[in-house]
Amino acid sequence: MTKEEKSVVIDSLAEQLQTYPHFYIADIEALNAGQTAALRRKCFESDVKLVVVKNTLFTKALEKVEKADADLVKVLEGPTSIMFTNVAKAPAVLIKEFRKTSDKPVLKAAFAEGCVYVGDNQLEALCNIKSKEELVADIVALLQSPAKNVISALQGSAGQKIAGLVKTLESRNN
CATH class of the missing domain: 3.30.70.1730 (Ribosomal protein L10, N-terminal RNA-binding domain)
Structure with missing residues (x-):
């Protein structure tokens, strides 16, 4: 060569x-x-x-x-x-x-x-x-998880209880 x-x-x-x-x-x-x-x-x-x-x-x-x-x-x-x-x-x-x-x-x-x-x-x-993209996706999923749990709780029966508590507290302040 x-x-x-x-x-x-x-x-x-x-x-x-x-x-x-x-x-x-x-x-x-x-x-x-x-x-x-x-x-x-x-x-x-x-x-x-x-x-x-x-x-x-x-x-x-x-x-x-x-x-x-x-x-x-x-x-x-x-x-x-x-x-x-x-x-x-x-x-x-x-x-x-x-x-x-x-x-x-x-x-x-x-x-x-x-x-x-x-x-x-x-x-x-x-x-x-794992690729960089897979790691970023994992981190985003972990960060979204607590927010999803709060939103789910607010939309369910716990959310109705919280809304009732907020109304009760508002009526006491007035």
Whole structure:
């Protein structure tokens, strides 16, 4: 591969690192052609972009976009594939589902929701990760809950009692 070709690959990877907020580094070695095709199909269906990369070129792309975390660079050994995604937990769910029929892919590391996860043992945590939007929705629901309870009480029989108490207090003041 010439220097110009390497530069094009590095620029392409850097562009994808900037386009997609989350990425997973996985080992898909030893998957046969049929399994690899099935994995690629599942990735396409889940809106996950799967790319096989050379470790040195990916390291340079990480450095270019200033995401070269020491833990991420450390796992770049042996065959490496990158799963780019807009939804943080999509690749984790995909890997977990795919491993019901195969030992691979093995998670090396992930960059999700601004955090670095290293090792295959982090797969379950990544499956349960919530997006920023999901967390905001949970907080809004929690904040609305007490207000809904008060409104419900006011609309029900308790509300009639409260209204009666207010009328009684008003009549005493007059």
